[in-house]
Amino acid sequence: MAASTASSLASLLKNSTLEEHEQILEACNKTLKTSNSDVEAQHVKAVALLKLDRYEEAVKFIQGAGDNLRRAAALEYAYALYKTGRLQEAVEASSQLQERGARHVEAQARYRLEDALKTLEIYERLRSQGSGNEELDLRVNRSAIDAQAQWLGVAESKSIRKTAREDLEAFETAYNAACGSIARGEYAQAEILLKRAKEICKHSDELTDQQRREELLPISVQQLFVLLCLGKSTEAEEVAREIKAEEALDASTRKVAQNNLLLTSSTDNPFLAYKVFHTTPKIPSEDKLFSYQDIPLKSNKTTLDLQAYKFDGLTAPTSKPARQYRPLSLAPDDLLSSYAQATARAKNETSKGAIRRILPMLEREPNSIGTIITLVQLYVLCGDSTSAVELLESFLKRLEESAAEDEQDTRFNPVLVSILISLYKHRGQRAHIKQELAKAASHWRTRSNPPASLLSAAGVSLLESHNEEDIKTASEIFAKLREQQPHDKATAAGYVASHVNAEDSQNQLDTDKLTAVGDLIRDVDVTVIENAGIPQSSNALAIAQLGTSRKRGAPNGVESKPKRIRKSRLPKDYDENKKPDPERWMPMKDRSYYRPPKGKKKGKRGGDTQGGVVNEDLNVDAKPAATTVATASAGNKKKKGKGKK
Structure with a gap:
């Protein structure tokens, strides 16, 4: 009975096609009922379960079948672990195998674990061993890892590839190149690459209509994000109308699409936005988001919680x-x-x-x-x-x-x-800024991979100093930065500025990398600048144009109305018909109609200088004569009364 079942299984496997996995699974189950230790039947069943996308069931079956099947189906077991989201276990299982397929499983699992540098090493090893018919797959996966390394901030500036012509030949590589541009903040370049990827995907003859829709959805979602970052709201709304988040195959793409669509909506109701954001179901563990996707989504969720x-x-x-x-x-x-x-x-x-x-x-x-x-x-x-x-x-x-x-x-x-x-x-506090940057630079200069932006800011700050020690420190900083990012123009400019007095061939090479002065001032008209003279404020320019004042005068032939004075500012005995005293601004003693009171003689006109005319004959700089102590004492001495001592 067992022999006949085994022969029927072998016959079925020989004549099977890719669409008959259910029949293969049924035959394996019949065989295992009579001989549950048949490793070949167990192996075939494990493969059938994987072909039917029943990954969780495949993991449980391989684990329960024993060590013999786990050794025979080690690659299938590692792949099932990867598909169920048990990534670390998948890495451990696949790393012990020598097969080329195991390297692919390990690379994919490490990619999901965001171990970008190790994944790059694996793909470099696979490419060096010969790609064969995997050339396109390796190029696509390599470009995806490059983008991930830039997102995570672990990519070295030397290893960042520029967009090559071969990246524009397939929509997958164009899409990954666009993701790398987004990671670097180059949204304009990303917009061009995403348009290219969408165009190639739309006209691909290798895809069915259903596959084309599935591939275009994540491209459009990414394009929507880029347009929002560029502030192109009209184009973003057009792209948003093309996106149907409910058609996404995986929950992670559906969640990201729903989030980006929410950003284009015009709703001002935080409670309605909160409801829309939570319409998508929970993302399963095997389809979890990357950290650079998960953090922004968590931030948006927290913001909506606070607004609600x-x-x-x-x-x-x-x-x-x-x-x-x-x-x-x-x-x-x-x-x-x-x-x-x-x-x-x-x-x-x-x-x-x-x-x-x-x-x-x-x-x-x-x-x-x-x-x-x-x-x-x-x-x-x-x-x-x-x-x-x-x-x-x-x-x-x-x-x-x-x-x-x-x-x-x-x-x-x-x-x-x-x-x-x-x-x-x-x-x-400019001095504090310089001191803080110098301390930070002193700390990070001893590290193997220091933050380039911080060291660059410290170097620029130290270059502004007139202290030789600061200039020396700046030169050391830019020398280290030049090793870290040799193609960066800002670093080259800092290196040249800090080594301006040094006769160095490298200094000349860095100088040649910089934009020539003639190109920088090509559009500058020196004559116009000289004729313009010293820049003036807008107020001064307006006064110069109007002649005397910026205030507009009354039109010709129109009499200006007299200024109205509030009654609270007028004297109580004010009479508008009475002519004001023309000498009212002069001190009383200097007025022509002033008469001194009886018993007092009118003083010499101009005796007091406050408010009057200064008499040049008076020596105002001369010191007053000192009064003798005896005279002062005599003047203040009181006569004693009688009988008092």
Whole structure:
């Protein structure tokens, strides 16, 4: 009986096609009922389950069948683990195999785990071993990994490829090149590449109509995001009308599409936006988003929660005592959680009362960087930049005094350094800016992969100094940056400026990379600039054009109305028919009609200088004669009364 069943299974497998996996599965089940230890039948059943996309069932079957099947179907087992989202187990299972297919499974699993650098190594090894009919697949996957490495910020500037002609030959590579441009913030270039990818996909003869719609959907979703970033709202609305999020095959694409469509909607009702955002079902574990997708979506969800006044759900985690011992972290998840909790505590307010409600939260979680940043922002919004600087400086000083290396790295993290420099710039403390950048550069120069933007800013700041030590430090910084990113023009300019007095062949090579001065001033008309003279303010230019004043005069032939004077400013005995005294501005003693009171002689006209004419004959610079002590005493001495001593 078992022999006949096995022969029928072999016959079925020989004559089977790709559409008969259900029949193959039924035959395997019949065989395993009579001989449950038949490894060949078990192996065929595992493959049939994979072909039918029943991955979870395949994993359970292989695990329950024993070690013999796990060894025989090791590649199938690793692939099933990958498809069910058990990525780390898939990496461990596939890395122990020597097959080429196992390398593909390992690369895909590591790609989902965002291990971009290791994935790049695997694909480089596969390409060096010969690609054969996998050339297009390897190029597509390699371009996807390049984009991911840039999204994660782990790609070295030397390894970033520019868009090549071969990238424009297939819509997959054009799409991945566009994703790389988005990661670098080059949205205009990404828009061009996405249009190219969409055009190739629409006219592809290798795709059915259903496949074409499935491939065009993620391209349109990405195109919508790029247009929103470029501020092209009209074009974004046209693309949004093409997107039908419900047609997406996977939940992750559906979620991203729904989020981008929500950004183009004109609804101002936060409760309606909250409802639309949560219409998509929960994303399963095997289809989870990448971190650079997940963080923005979580941020949008938190924003909608706050706008819908769902404060209790955001503030509840702060009541747990264990959070008091949370370590220092600048991870996006931790920062977003702290921002949300602090904002919920403040109940969306930006007043001093909101600050008072957040401060107890900082006392419980002194290492919460997100809470500190939120308080700094609130202090600035309330006009109290002094408290903002003091709060951040005290936190950074505590980290600086620590002996732990990770706390030192956190102290000079570009995020915190840039916030402190922004506060110093707001307060006009230029010396503090230079000092902070110099300290950050001194710390990161000893590290293998320092933040280039921070070192570049420190180098530029030090170049403005007249101190030889600062110039020397700047030259060392730009020399290190040139090794890290040799094709960057800003780095080349800094290197040339810091080595201006050095006779170096490399200096000349970097000078040749820069744009020539003649090209920079090609469109400048020197004659026009000279004739324009010194720039003047708009007020001065208006006065020069009108002659005397910017005030407009009355039109010709029209008499101007006399200015109306309020009664409160007029004297009580004011008579508009009476002519004002022409000498009313002169001191009373200097007026022509002044007569001194009886018993007093009229003083010499012009004796007093205040308000009158100065007599040049008087020696106003001469010192008055000193009065003798005896005379002064005699004048102040009182006559004693009788009988008094």
